[in-house]
Amino acid sequence: MLGRIVEVADDRRHLFMHRGFLVVQDTEGERKELGQIPLDDIAAVIANAHGLSYTNNLLVALAERGAPFVLCAANHNTVGMLLPIEGNFEQSKRIEAQIAASQPTHKRLWAAVVRAKLEQQAAALEATGAPTAPLLALARKVKSGDPDNMEAQGARRYWSLLFGDDFRRDQNDGGRNALLNYGYTVLRAATARAVIAAGLHPGIGLHHSHDNNAMRLVDDLMEPFRPIIDLKVWQLWRNEEREVTPEAKRALVRTLYDDMQSDIGATPVTVCTQKLATSIAQIYLGERVKPDLPLPGLPLALANTLQGE
Numbered sequence: 406m407l408g409r410i411v412e413v414a415d416d417r418r419h420l421f422m423h424r425g426f427l428v429v430q431d432t433e434g435e436r437k438e439l440g441q442i443p444l445d446d447i448a449a450v451i452a453n454a455h456g457l458s459y460t461n462n463l464l465v466a467l468a469e470r471g472a473p474f475v476l477c478a479a480n481h482n483t484v485g486m487l488l489p490i491e492g493n494f495e496q497s498k499r500i501e502a503q504i505a506a507s508q509p510t511h512k513r514l515w516a517a518v519v520r521a522k523l524e525q526q527a528a529a530l531e532a533t534g535a536p537t538a539p540l541l542a543l544a545r546k547v548k549s550g551d552p553d554n555m556e557a558q559g560a561r562r563y564w565s566l567l568f569g570d571d572f573r574r575d576q577n578d579g580g581r582n583a584l585l586n587y588g589y590t591v592l593r594a595a596t597a598r599a600v601i602a603a604g605l606h607p608g609i610g611l612h613h614s615h616d617n618n619a620m621r622l623v624d625d626l627m628e629p630f631r632p633i634i635d636l637k638v639w640q641l642w643r644n645e646e647r648e649v650t651p652e653a654k655r656a657l658v659r660t661l662y663d664d665m666q667s668d669i670g671a672t673p674v675t676v677c678t679q680k681l682a683t684s685i686a687q688i689y690l691g692e693r694v695k696p697d698l699p700l701p702g703l704p705l706a707l708a709n710t711l712q713g714e
Contacts, residue, residue: 408448408472410591410658416456422463432458444470448675449594453477471602475594480577481587481649486597486620493604500606502689512550514685515611517696519556520547521629524701526563529636532703532711535566567639581642587649588634588657593620595661596627596678603682626681630674633660633704640711663704668697674704
């Protein structure tokens with residue numbers, strides 16, 4: 406299902422529910438109503454301002470519809486997320502299968518995710534005119550569980566090829582890092598919704614294992630889609646976009662609605678995340694063998710935009 410990702414980034418805002426709509430109200434002066442959005446159209450709400458207020462009724466209504474409510478820090482990274490307890494009609498059955506899944510199954514799935522990520526990174530590099538051979542060579546070497554850590558090897562080569570040797574990925578830095586933080590926050594919210602809707606537990610991951618990470622599976626499954634955000638940030642930077650402006654945010658969010666190539670044809674990125682999460686649940690249940698990953702290549706509109714510049 407395609408839904409709208411709603412970001413509220415101004416401090417002077419109050420959010421509440423009224424007759425099936427999310428209502429945004431100005432908290433200064435005459436408390437003027439600024440807009441309404443049907444709750445059923447919302448895929449996620451991103452709270453990206455310090456002075457927001459909202460009602461409990463609104464949070465309950467969003468949870469009932471499976472829409473995450475995302476809390477962001479000053480660097481635009483996710484620091485909290487409100488998710489529903491129930492997201493699928495056979496959720497308990499699927500979580501039991503997820504818990505019972507063997508280590509070889511997790512390792513096989515993680516290898517597929519890493520391979521797909523490296524191929525998508527190569528596609529992003531190709532669009533910028535950078536060499537793709539190093540990433541494609543690593544993708545061919547990925548083994549079950551990625552014991553040789555091809556993902557990390559790929560990251561070291563990828564960032565310098567995409568942004569230059571002077572770039573360092575630093576979540577607390579500004580510029581391109583802040584743009585990446587915002588893009589990843591939006592992608593993480595969309596992936597979290599997909600995981601919950603598939604009836605899986607977000608804390609039981611394939612590879613991510615930090616004790617304080619309650620979103621391990623989400624962070625696993627968003628990996629193949631990160632290069633889409635990376636390439637959009639590359640494009641914004643080339644077009645002199647140096648800060649996380651409203652225009653840059655809209656551009657990053659729009660990327661998630663662009664079509665990618667999949668086994669069934671052109672499919673929006675957000676739907677691809679849903680198909681991947683659903684396929685993981687089906688693998689745990691013994692209903693299929695391979696995860697439903699997007700085919701290597703860029704979202705179509707993003708690729709067309711790059712060719713037209």
